[in-house]
Amino acid sequence: MPEIRQNMATKQWVIISTERARRPEEFIDLSHRPVHESLPAYDPDCPFCPGNEEGPDMEVLRLPQGADDWQVRVVKNKYPALTQDGERVRQFDGVNRSISGVGYHEVVVESRLHNTTPALLEVEQLNIVLMAFQTRGVVMSLDDRIEHVIYFKNHGPRAGTSLLHPHSQIIGLPVVPYNVRGRDEEARRFFDDTGACVYCAMLADELKERSRLISENDDFVAFQPYAALSPFHTWIMPREHHPSFLMVSPVSIRRLAEICRDILRRFHFGLNDPDYNIVLRSAPVKAWYADHLHWYVSVIPRVTQTAGFELGSGMYINTALPEHSAAFLRSIQV
Numbered sequence: 001m002p003e004i005r006q007n008m009a010t011k012q013w014v015i016i017s018t019e020r021a022r023r024p025e026e027f028i029d030l031s032h033r034p035v036h037e038s039l040p041a042y043d044p045d046c047p048f049c050p051g052n053e054e055g056p057d058m059e060v061l062r063l064p065q066g067a068d069d070w071q072v073r074v075v076k077n078k079y080p081a082l083t084q085d086g087e088r089v090r091q092f093d094g095v096n097r098s099i100s101g102v103g104y105h106e107v108v109v110e111s112r113l114h115n116t117t118p119a120l121l122e123v124e125q126l127n128i129v130l131m132a133f134q135t136r137g138v139v140m141s142l143d144d145r146i147e148h149v150i151y152f153k154n155h156g157p158r159a160g161t162s163l164l165h166p167h168s169q170i171i172g173l174p175v176v177p178y179n180v181r182g183r184d185e186e187a188r189r190f191f192d193d194t195g196a197c198v199y200c201a202m203l204a205d206e207l208k209e210r211s212r213l214i215s216e217n218d219d220f221v222a223f224q225p226y227a228a229l230s231p232f233h234t235w236i237m238p239r240e241h242h243p244s245f246l247m248v249s250p251v252s253i254r255r256l257a258e259i260c261r262d263i264l265r266r267f268h269f270g271l272n273d274p275d276y277n278i279v280l281r282s283a284p285v286k287a288w289y290a291d292h293l294h295w296y297v298s299v300i301p302r303v304t305q306t307a308g309f310e311l312g313s314g315m316y317i318n319t320a321l322p323e324h325s326a327a328f329l330r331s332i333q334v
């Protein structure tokens with residue numbers, strides 16, 4: 001019989017379709033050619049390749065600072081979802097509410113190379129990418145108009161990317177989105193009931209149970225959540241309770257780079273470079289000290305597609321057992 005599992009933190013229900021479950025190997029797309037084999041290292045038409053940098057008004061951060069041979073750049077999105085100038089103005093006529101679209105929309109160029117991907121980068125390079133995330137996150141958070149910052153990466157067409165050069169994005173929003181507020185409220189309820197952080201409780205359970213663990217280091221644990229939304233859906237959770245990514249020490253950032261690389265290499269080599277999304281979930285800007293929130297990274301390989309059922313119910317069907325997916329990823333040599 002299928003099993004319907006609930007994620008304690010998000011309250012999302014997932015149908016774990018044990019009877020339709022596929023073996024982990026069945027999700028590998030063997031026809032796919034990884035980016036490092038199918039693309040050139042430099043593309044003269046790519047705006048993110050070295051030598052094609054747009055004017056200085058678009059660049060917001062370069063690491064190392066001022067270096068011609070930069071390693072990571074952060075630039076304003078050419079087609080931003082939100083605009084940086086203007087006041088945050090709310091309007092409400094009793095039925096319809098709106099707010100002016102102020103905010104930030106930036107692109108983190110993760111490498112000088114056009115045909116690489118984080119799984120193939122060195123730890124030091126990923127460390128610089130994460131430092132750029134944190135630096136820009138702090139700047140956005142100090143802007144009083146900003147309520148929430150989203151850090152994410154789309155890798156491959158199924159994950160929604162339009163540009164091939166390895167990059168991720170940061171969006172600073174003038175509102176706390178509904179999805180984030182719902183999680184905040186659930187975590188607050190758990191804290192009220194138990195006096196504990198729900199994410200710390202889940203992490204302690206995973207460390208005790210161990211069947212869904214993938215890898216760990218001194219500061220982080222990577223596992224498939226009990227109610228994983230899709231095959232290989234992975235959480236990378238800091239052992240130390242903290243609501244905000246912005247407070248993480250440089251030593252921990254480096255360990256985050258190490259475990260992110262480890263997980264992405266398991267995907268890259270074990271599943272033949274699947275499309276994926278990465279989302280770094282940090283507390284809303286003005287809740288950085290909240291006891292009940294806990295920042296973490298979610299990695300979602302796009303090996304299956306969501307459709308009407310997911311849209312209509314907000315529920316997911318996972319056609320792989322999280323315990324099997326985790327065992328498969330543990331077995332991949334990186």
Ligand SMILES: [Zn+2]
Pocket residue numbers: 042043046047048049113114165
């Ligand atoms: Zn490029």
Ligand SMILES: [Zn+2]
Pocket residue numbers: 197198199200201240241242293294
């Ligand atoms: Zn916690």
